[in-house]
Amino acid sequence: MSNERNTKQKQMILSILRESDRPMSINEIYSKIVECLPKIAKSTIYRNIDSLLLQNLIDKYHLNDNEIFYRIKTNCHEHKHFVICDDCKKVFDLPTCPIHDLESAMEEEGFIIKEHQIQISGICKDCAKFKHNINT
Ligand SMILES: [Zn+2]
Ligand SMILES: [Zn+2]
Structure with missing residues (x-):
């Protein structure tokens, strides 16, 4: 695959993440990209995401069910x-x-x-309030 094409796909992933107000899973990124590039393979997106991670342009985050979410770095x-x-x-x-500090010690x-x-998991204040209201 040409570098130019790779760059274009990476730009697309970055702009999708930039427009999103929350981290996105690979499936969410994929479903956005296929709107423009119907033939793109998920493995291509994985490869581009790996290279964006190496370039330090995005962050990844594991959610408790081990689904991975990505977020753009400012x-x-x-x-x-x-x-x-x-x-x-x-x-x-x-x-x-x-x-x-722990790293330095290691x-x-x-x-x-x-x-x-x-890794910290839990629910936010608003969701906690909502749950509480339902239970009472
Ligand atoms: Zn840290
Ligand atoms: Zn919440």
Whole structure:
């Protein structure tokens, strides 16, 4: 596949993620892209997403059922973690990353860190309120 075509597909993925107000799964990205490129294979999208991750342009996040969601980074030096509400899929940024001290400690042991993730699952205030109202 030509580089030019790859670049175009990557731009498309980026603009889909940019327009979305929440992280998207590969299936959601796929269903948006097939509207414009009906013949695109899901494996092509996976490949493009992997390369966007390597370029540090997007973030990935595992939800509890192990579905992976992707989100665009506002800048490539940004280091942020986020939590997604299990119910409404709204995104909440974590204020800081607590992992770096742990990483340094591991690196002193000679461990080479490739990446880290923070997994927090739960439901947001609004969804909790809604559930509470239904139960009472
Ligand atoms: Zn919610
Ligand atoms: Zn971190």
